Amino acid sequence: LIYPVGHPVLGVPQVFRSLFNGSLLGIPNAVIMVAVVALLAWMLLKKTPLGEYLLAVGGNEEAAYVAGVPIAVTKITAYVISAVLAALASMILIGRLGAAEPILGNLWELDAIAAAAIGGASLMGGKGSVIGTILGAIILGAMRNGLTLMNVQAFYQLLATGLIILVAMMIDRVTRGRG
Known part of the structure; x- marks a missing residue:
């Protein structure tokens, strides 16, 4: 927000746009990215201790603490994952629109x-x-x-x-x- 002073950023490079606007075997790249993220999220939630920790902390933080779940690490990890996915979503949107604006995604x-x-x-x-x-x-x-x-x-x-x-x-x- 500081760099563009609240104004839209136009002229996104074509390479960036084609990465998110293109397709592979007729399937849009954005759909492929969402499918990969969904698969990774499913694996994280179902196949790793972190997935169990996330559900435990979300369900009952006190019970998770008593069970020995590292509450702070689990919460920070959840926030980091959320930030990374928000960044990916914004890159997909910017690539598809060819511009960035501070209020996109409001x-x-x-x-x-x-x-x-x-x-x-x-x-x-x-x-x-x-x-x-x-x-x-x-x-x-x-x-x-x-x-x-x-x-x-x-x-x-x-x-x-x-x-x-x-x-x-x-x-x-x-x-x-x-x-």
Whole structure:
């Protein structure tokens, strides 16, 4: 934000654009990157101790501490992974658009929460899946696309996303009450 003084950065090199805008065997590179990230995330969550630690800390931090989970290291690792994935997402977006603007991706964290909630992740932590989150993102994208095609204003699209999160929270609360 300091370098461009809040103005868009235009003229992204063609090599950078082709990396994210190109395709391999007819499959867009961005889709391939998302598939690789999803596979790595699944392997991390299901096949490594860190995956168990992440779910444990997300589910009940005190119980995880008592069980010997390194809470601080787990949280810092989660934040680092989040930052790396946010950087990758922004590079994909910049490569596809051919420009960078400081406000690109504004409020996308709301979409991320909604996609995870639609995919069955508990907003209270400790429960969720990579495939569920991907399906949630596809459903949310289809909803957004449909609302855009129906000329629904962006404000109301954000409102719909917020309502989805509220409904997911209520469903999570009811189902956790039974379990």
